[in-house]
Amino acid sequence: MKFVFLALLFSLNLHLVRSLVECNASGCELKNYLRGPWPDRRPCKITKAFFPTNEAELLDAVAYAVKSKQKIKVVSREAHTMTKFACPNSGSDTGGVVISTASFNSNSSIVVDKSSMTVSTPPGIMLGELIDLLAMQGVTLHQTIAWNGVSPAGMVSTGGHGSSLWGRGGGTYEYLVSMRIVVPASKNEGFAKVVTVAEGSDLFHAARISLGVLGAVSQLTFSVQPMTKRSVTLSVADDASLEEDFLTLAQEHEFAEVSWFSSQKKFVSRIDDKAPLSVPGNGAETTALFLTVQAAAARSSRLSQEAAEAIGNSTFFCSVAKNTVNTVTSTGGGFFNDEQQQHFSGFPVVGYFHKFQARGGCQYTYSNSTNLALPESERLVCGWDFRAYGQFWFHVSIAISISDVGNFIRDVKQLRDLSPERLCLLDTSMTLFIRYLKASQAYLGPKTDAAEIEFMTFRDRRPGEPQTYEDVAEEIEQLLLFKYNGKPHFGKNRPHAFRDIGRKTKNLSKFLSARRKLDPQGWFSSDWSDSVLGIRGSPVTAKDGCALEGLCVCSEARHCAPDKGYFCRPGLVYREARVCSNRS
Structure with a gap:
């Protein structure tokens, strides 16, 4: 039975994969990439973690969670969002399943099609590794974010971007061509299935920046361009x-x-x-x-x-x-001016296109x-x-x-x-x-x-x-x-x-319609994502000190730190602002 196999997969990968999912005999905890507190300073305790290596194993992991009626979140190896979209629960409870794509990163799954000028990539490969592999094929991504420690799935799901007003602009999600997504399904369908969304469809416009609430991405296809400098x-x-x-x-x-x-x-x-x-x-x-x-x-x-x-x-x-x-x-x-010599002699600095995209390196110290x-x-x-x-x-x-x-x-x-x-x-x-x-x-x-x-x-x-x-x-x-x-x-x-x-996005109502179609029971949603998307609850929490933690905008002194001389005051220029200040 595939769920027996999953239990084995779960236990084996605890020893094979280093990631920000930390497990022991009592359960697992998801860390953010700072290896520090989440914004609400509450931990993200989870029931189970899975580390699939391919789409079939990802299907099994989602099916297990849906059959078990567990909330699901998908994370990468090193770069979970600073916000709590990565956590399947509110932090005040323990529960839910995390699926890490840390091992879903096979280089052999990366396919460059020079006739269509696209690349298909697994979701878990680190961005820096993908960029270097594409350069060996003589092509590059159009846009990336600044840090190369993220996964391509996480990059687009949170709206990651570079910078440009030319062409399609700086958003990395603007260069997606299609995606394969594992979504919940009925018992007759095995509790999980794969859907493909592509340019031109309403579902595609939702999936390009999905916050992870539509399903688990198993493949992304990006437009690429010939290598330049x-x-x-x-x-x-x-x-x-x-x-x-x-x-x-x-x-x-x-x-x-x-x-x-x-x-x-x-x-x-x-x-x-x-x-x-x-x-x-x-x-x-x-x-x-x-x-x-x-x-x-x-x-x-x-x-x-x-x-x-x-x-x-x-x-x-x-x-x-x-x-x-x-x-x-x-x-x-x-x-x-010379990468090998690490030498700067003056501007302009000229080099191959990918050498000016995502940068990084420190993330590799945690698996060394x-x-x-x-x-x-x-x-x-x-x-x-x-x-x-x-x-x-x-x-x-x-x-x-x-x-x-x-x-x-x-x-x-x-x-x-x-x-x-x-x-x-x-x-x-x-x-x-x-x-x-x-x-x-x-x-x-x-x-x-x-x-x-x-x-x-x-x-x-x-x-x-x-x-x-x-x-x-x-x-x-x-x-x-x-x-x-x-x-x-x-x-x-x-x-x-x-x-x-x-009020601040293109079309939230159409996004929520796509969510209801792909995940009607909300297995990939959480209290936090529901509050952000206006489904229920609020991302604002009013309590003592909440403004200092970014949980609220102050409206009374206790939201600041009156015992330390910080009170809720109007802004100096934007008078409608309410800020914690030690001004007299």
Whole structure:
């Protein structure tokens, strides 16, 4: 019987697969990729975990869960969303099945069809591995996200993106051609079946950004393009005319991005375009955030931030921001003219297309037995590893209409001019990072051409603890969400950001119709996904300290930290905002 086989599959894979699904005799727990607390700081305990290696085993796993009346979530090896879409339960209970695609990643399943210029790929392969395999075939994906530790299924399911207003735009989901999805079925059908959705169908527009609530993806087919090169230049400018410059940049350069150091009144333009293969250059891009660090160094960096933040040392943060923006063109900002020599000699940096797509590497340290055998302080980790006392962030990523970006920039400038040093902390982690998206036909995609505006700032490891510049971060977050009706990135953001999602996406009602068709009993849904999609419940939780945790927007003092001098106040520029502030 296939369910007996599944039990064997379950037990064997506990020893064969390293992933963020951790199991022991008492059950399993799903970790997020930070290896730290979920946004609600409640663990995700689950009943069972499965690690299928192919579509047939995935079918069996879904059938087992449906027959057993268990909620189901599908996760990848290393990069579950920061939000709780990956958890099958609310966190206050234990239950549900997690299916990990960590082993559903066979290279032999990747098929490049050069006549149709498509690639079919299994759901669990790491994005970086897929990109490299495609390069060996002389093709590339059109768009990817920045980190190569995600799976292609997870990338599109949460609306992952690069940056472009050209062609179909920066959304990775815009280049999907078809998907095979395992969905629940009747007893007569074996409790699970495979459906194929393709371009042109209503189900396809739902599946492109699905949040994992439609079923388990078993195969994705993307459009690809012939290999070219790219030429990249980073340029620093005064932000006096950024309200106009941000759009001109995107119109003139295919893969443009902006890093706005608002506290320093400067911005860095990424001037990024395709180049012919005949142009000399073997350059590449790295991102320090995604590289391995020794655990002791990650801890030391975090402790330095904590010490400066504890006393409100804006001088420290402003100095870091100033040094970063003033040296980016001389140091290369993560670009190398020669990848092998790791050498930067100046812009432009020219190299093969895929060398400027997803970057990373730190995720591999967690499956390296030699590294894991080292003493904890000597191990290599990702810099955000919570267990290693790494970085921990207040993270915002919200898309607003292109037509609103100029006014948003003016609002932030006004906030900056009231107290420039209060924005320095934002400029030490990511800056205000601007990327570009086209309006989408995906039902949970952006309704208009948009700019995704992202920032990360300090967050206390302890629950309910404010940061010194809490009010600045909250006011910018609320400007994006409420004044400009921004759509939150489904894989990032704090829980309260997901209320009223129906007003911010292309067509929520059609998405819910597709969900009822593919999974009428809601086996792939959870309390959290139901609250986000407006089915029942709310992503907002009002309780003491909830605003500091991103569970609510404050409406009374207890939502902040009145015992520590933080009260609920109006915003300084956006007066409708309600922020936790220590202003007198």
